[in-house]
Amino acid sequence: MIPFVIRVIYQYEKGLMFRLGKFAGTREPGLTIVIPIFEEMRKVDMRIxxxxxxxxxxxxxxxxxxxxxxxxxxxxxxxxxxxxxxxxxxxxxxxxxxxxxxxxxxxxxxxxxxxxxxxxxxxxxxxxxxxxxxxxxxxxxxxxxxxxxxxxxKRMMSRQASAEREKRATIIKAEGDKMASQNLADAAKVMTSTPGGMQLRALQTIDGLGPTASNTVIIPLPLELLDGFKDLAASLRSMKDYKDAKKGDKK
CATH class of the missing domain: 3.30.479.30 (Band 7 domain)
Structure with a gap:
């Protein structure tokens, strides 16, 4: 009677059968009979x-x-x-x-x-x-x-990254300042082109200051209004000179 050995091949394996040193085929998962001395089987894992x-x-x-x-x-x-x-x-x-x-x-x-x-x-x-x-x-x-x-x-790369972040932040801030300046310029154009626009804006600013005693308010007056005051003062002086002249004639 020829002795034999039963070997188990798992589902994730393949069995390579060698008979008298020569490759004799591949065995699939399950039970496999191996004859000692004449045969040898090597199992190979087929998983990743x-x-x-x-x-x-x-x-x-x-x-x-x-x-x-x-x-x-x-x-x-x-x-x-x-x-x-x-x-x-x-x-x-x-x-x-x-x-x-x-x-x-x-x-x-x-x-x-x-x-x-x-x-x-x-x-x-x-x-x-x-x-x-x-x-x-x-x-x-x-x-x-x-x-x-x-x-x-690593330290040099860290400094370079920090400099790059600061550069981006500076660029973003500069773009924001430019946009804000442009918006202010556009608003100024609209207010100057609208009759009474600057005066209305000045009144809104004064109203927003609140009734605080420590607030000192300086109100800029338009040049046209100052010219009107000058004309009024000149008229008053002329009237005074005229009255003084009449009084002198009566005497």
Missing amino acids: LTLDIPKQSVMTKDNVPVSVNGVLYFKVVKPEDAVIKVQNYEYAMNMYAQTALRDVVGAMSLDDVLSERTAIGNKIRDVVDEGTKEWGLDVTDIKLQDVEVPDDL
Whole structure:
């Protein structure tokens, strides 16, 4: 009687059967009989797997040193290739991803590295997926996690950001002052073109001051009104001179 062993293959696995050292086929989930000495079965996880890409020190295109790490998601699509064509596909995938990350980040400027993480991750994914396709692997996604820059560069970037915020605030204030001045100029044109408009505005201002004893109100008078006062004063002086002259004649 030939001894045998019953092995269980789970739903998320595939079994690779080797008979006398040669690949003998793939086993589906369920129970599988394995004959010791003559046969050996290796199980392969078909789920999406996660690999941590350790921190990589890279010099960017504009000669700025940065440290970048990330995470890689992949799955096995051809288990026989993943086992037969590469010794340890998880380790090989991790090494390939580290190399691709350094190459892609090293070809970009610091500004692009900081602002285009998704695009960089997609580019690294395409490079790694193309290079590991013959291993029976499919790279689903790569995400950059942390991008670290030197401390002195961080301080410089912080000062630059503060200066940029102050610049925007100054521009906004200047635009607001310009708009307010334009509105005042338009209002002045309307009031001067309307008969009695300036006088009405002056009365509204006086009414808004309130009955406070400490308020000192200076009312500007139109030049036309001052000219009228001058004419009235001149007339009064003429009348006084005329009366004085008549009194002198009677004497």
